[in-house]
Amino acid sequence: MVQRRKNLSWVGWMTGLLVALSSSTALAADTSAEEEVRYHQLADGETLGTVAMQYQVGIDELLTWNDLESVHVPPETTLVVKSSEEVQGPSEPLPVIHVIRRGDTFEGIARRYGVTIRQVQRWNRRLNPRRLQLGAQVRLHIPGSNGKSVSWGAANGGRLYNGVAMQTTPGMRVRNVARSYGTQRVVRLLQAAGADVQARWPDAPDLVVGSLSVRNGGRLRPHRSHQSGRDVDLTYYHRGNVELPDFRDMSVEIFDAVKNWHLYKTLIDSGQVEFMFVDYQLQRSLYDYAISIGYTPEDLEPILQYPRGANVRAGIIRHSRGHLNHVHIRFTCGPEDRNCH
């Protein structure tokens, strides 16, 4: 349930009017700066996590606005939802070195990085475009991000502009902040989904957040991906609400299919997950549980690779070696992301 109420004082209204009279562009700026407060009463099945997702705000913001210390609130609580704090970083172009590989041309490079051929020539006057040597370095200045948090390029060869360091929030424990940068959208979504599990199951342990990306993206050893703020590694929920200090190998016996399914389904339903790597034997637990609560095999086809075999490229949740002790989630390219693939 949503009610809208404008938090606009008389002085604010007068100022807005004066600014509006002075120019039309100022009017647009003033409208966005004006703080809108919304009230949301929790309906059946909703939690702080689902509200954070619905309004695309941070779970930490929601806790602050409502002066709450945990996500456990009585049913039908009315929450205050304000305007979210958007990341606003520098918008300078990002310098990138492209190393020439077989078949590269200035034209192809320009297309790949979203710049013009003339720009590539201007930045690389000492290179002869008709005689590019393998291993030669091409300097580029890829376009800025308008200060927004942006995933740029490929997950295994990209960058991250104005990334947000994921902090520990209810349900998600960050191990190393320096390796936990993602786009604002990805960080918020993860935090909201973790908080949602904890709101539904008060004894649910926090998940350990392994790597996302480093501050500006780029290579993060030992990973090949995790370069553009759209990949994350998480522990699995362990049965009996056992809190894991770190990644630990799972088996069907200790894998908590109920909470893991809920978390993955929530993320997938947001429409922002490209794929998840989950060991094939654990997928069976997810499948059996989903069937037990009423999903049909047809419902599960687009979601789970199981039971089609660990080598079949199908389903958002897929097998990949090395994922018995953690799930790897790749998020989709968002509307702000650039040259993202």
Ligand SMILES: [Zn+2]
């Ligand atoms: Zn990973």
